[in-house]
Amino acid sequence: MTTRVWDYLPEYESEREDIHDAVDTVFRSGRLVLGPSVEAFESEFAAYHSLPHCVGVDNGTNAIVLALRALGVGPGDEVVTVANTAAPTVVAIDQVGATARFVDVGEDDFLMDVGQVRAAVTERTRALLPVHLYGQCVDMAALRAVADETGVPIMEDCAQAHGATQDGRLAGTFGRAAAFSFYPTKVLGAYGDGGAVVTADPELDATLRRRRFYGMADVYYVVETPGHNARLDEVQAEILRRKLTRLDAYVQGRRAVAARYAEALAGTDLVLPSANPGNEHVHYVYVVRHPERDRILAALAERDIQLNISYPWPVHTMTGFAHLGYGAGDLPVTEKLAGEIFSLPMYPSLPAGTQTKVVDALLEVLDRL
Known part of the structure; x- marks a missing residue:
């Protein structure tokens, strides 16, 4: 039998009953889109990070896209990040019409070389996007110093860092917003695609909720701001709720x-x-x-x-x-x-x-x- 770097089947066998119950719970709920499972998962994932807001979305790439747009990043702007990352980090920057400006990484930890960030910031820079790669955090104290000096907000890519901490503080709690992926291989993985953005900012939260649902807010069929369909699925949300406890x-x-x-x-x-x-x-x-x-x-x-x-x-x-x-x-x-x-x-x-x-x-x- 071929040995591979990842296999979900052993975990599935041990959690099969709970996963099936999660699916049945949704199917019996009478709500298949943006229902109680999404609401509960958002509340619980936010609480895990000791933050007030979490917005569930359909995948980790759109989590970055929506977070950047909520921060006002768009055409003509620049985002400082790294090239040693999964391509979706940069796909998302490109998707909002912004330009990625790369800094190199450290040879020992493979993470963003924060010492290069200040020189990469220009008058067009609208976000600093550290990638907490492979499961550990970028030097956030040093990056925070750059953000404070320049006034450029931090938007964390936490797709690979669920549960990682730095000085006792969880990845995703250092910046204005943080994007997570729940692709099946992740530390917290769904049984399909999924993502989320966490933030302490109520205005960002409201903007994200509109943008993930066509730009609509309280009144269906009335688009208030540009948006698209990026909703987290109820089934995946209920599965993620169960897995979050583990x-x-x-x-x-x-x-x-x-x-x-x-x-x-x-x-x-x-x-x-x-x-x-x-x-x-x-x-x-x-x-x-x-x-x-x-x-x-x-x-x-x-x-x-x-x-x-x-x-x-x-x-x-x-x-x-x-x-x-x-x-x-x-x-x-x-x-x-x-x-x-x-x-x-x-x-x-x-x-x-x-x-x-x-x-x-x-x-x-x-x-x-």
Whole structure:
């Protein structure tokens, strides 16, 4: 059987009864769109972050789109972010008509190099968009200092950081707004697409609610502001409600898997992930680094172990973003990492035997390099 980096089936088997009950609860409720499950999940997810507002949307990309628009970001504006991220971060910036301005990332943590942000801010910058990549937070104290100096708001991309903390504070609570994805692979994953924006700002909350529902507010069929259909589905919301009660357990499960990798791979020439001071890592993915990455992956594939690269092509080098004016050599750390990083299997229900199989094969391959 092929070993892959993610598999939801073991978790589904253990939670099957609850997932089926969630679906039945919605189907029996008499409300299939923007009903009690969405309302309850929004309230509970906001409370988890000790924030007053959460707006459920249909996916993580639209969470970023709607949050940027709610902040007034649009054509002619710039957003400072990174190219070492999943493409949807930049797709969302492009979708609102703004221009992404990239800074490089740190070679040790792969996160936004906050020391480069101030120089990237111009008179057109309307948002700073840190990506809490792989499960740990960007240096938010340093980024907050830039935001305070420039007056540019922070909008966090938390798609990979559910439950991650920095100095005891949860990802998603540092900026004006924060976008989450509930794609099935995420730390808190739905059984399909889903997303949310959290904020402490009641005006942003109201704007987001209009924009996710065609621009309508209290009166159906009356569009008050530009918007589109970006509603969170009732079924996914009810499933997410149930899974939210287990989020902390999922995080602990991921940390246990990470600890086993760290112990088993210590002493190899792989660069293993670590948490920055003050950070509690949730290990959305377990990303390691080696200069012979491609040879390692090819050898593992021969052993029926299919691993992943997050991410093999830096966003700024993609043809779809050629209009941004970046090219090879512009972000040297990002580009170097893209040739060396790869992900080991990581999910809370990863069977110990599967993890041992991967580790043993990896050790054998490394020994033969």
